[in-house]
Amino acid sequence: MAFTLCTWNINSVRLREPIVLKLLKEEAPDVLCLQECKSPVEKIPVEGLKALGYEHMVANGQKGYNGVAIISRLPLALAGMHDFAQLGHARHVAAKLENGVTIHNHYVPAGGDVPDREVNEKFGQKLDYLADMRDDFRANAPEKSILVGDLNIAPREDDVWDHKKLLKVVSHTPIEVEKFEETREAGNWQDVTRADIPDGRLYSWWSYRARDWDAADKGRRLDHVWATADISGAAHGSRVYRDARGWEKPSDHAPVFATFDL
Structure with missing residues (x-):
């Protein structure tokens, strides 16, 4: 079975329902994983989704913050x-397809503005979240699984617009990259996107603060698709759908796609 998966930090699924439906109509992924839904599960608008054939959903939500849905x-x-x-946040949900593949959808804490847990509680929460993920993978080795989401870290030098300028900026600091790689390696996860697109700058997020985000192109690759080693070879067709960042009332993230032949 071949299926295409998309991950997208939507930054409010109710506010941006029109562009969710636009993506589904125009690109038609089989599975769409959303982060930062900012909605209780029962208030996620599903009528339009069902009308397009998306009749299945699992979600973990809360009012106004966080939230993930598959x-x-x-x-x-x-x-x-x-x-x-143990943050009490709706940041993870997992679903199992009929072919036995488990999909994990994560929204890792952004970490605030100061990369020092002594003065910034949010940064500590981010590092703790990654450490807990790592320990879970070590204790329960994942198999036949895909992990996607806004992981809020751009690990490689070419995952950011300027490596040197961002070394002290949250999302690209050495400690975050170190913990990110520890977490990935603990589950023997393969970076599907970079396996398909190994070279060159690649971004999935551009700040709302930029007057012309497209021209400035000061992006970061914060959104990821991983697969366990037993199925990563079945992945192909990775892409960042940059155009969606320019849609009306956009998210500051672009959707990231991958196809799996399983």
Whole structure:
């Protein structure tokens, strides 16, 4: 079975329902994983999704903040919701497809503005979330799994617009990159996007603060698609759908796609 998966930090699924439906109509992924839904599960607008054939959803939501959802044309079942680092936040949901593949959708804490946990609680929460993910992978080695989401870290030098200028900026600091790689390696996760697009600058997020985000192009690759080693070879067709960042009332993130032949 071949299926295409998309991950997108939507920055309010209710506010941006029109562009969610636009993406589904125009690009038609089989599975759409959303982060930062900012909605209780029961208030996620599903009528338009169902009208387009997306009849299946698992979600973990809360009012006004965080929130993750997996929306699908393919049947799926809830496979878990974990409160990593015991933050009490709706940041993870997992679903299992009928072919046995488990999809994990994560929204890792952004980490605030100061990369020092002694003065910035949010940065500590981010590092703790990653450490808890790492420990979970070490204790329960994932198999036949895909992990996607806004992981809020751009790990490589070519995942940011200026490596040297961003070394002290949250999302690209050495400690974050170190913890990111520890977490990825603990589950033997493969970076699907960079396996397909190994060279060159690649971004999935551009700040709202930029007057002309497209021309300035000061982006970061914060959104990721990983797969366990047993299925990563089945992945192909990775792309960042940059055009969506320029849609009306956009998210500051662009959707990231990958196709799996399983």
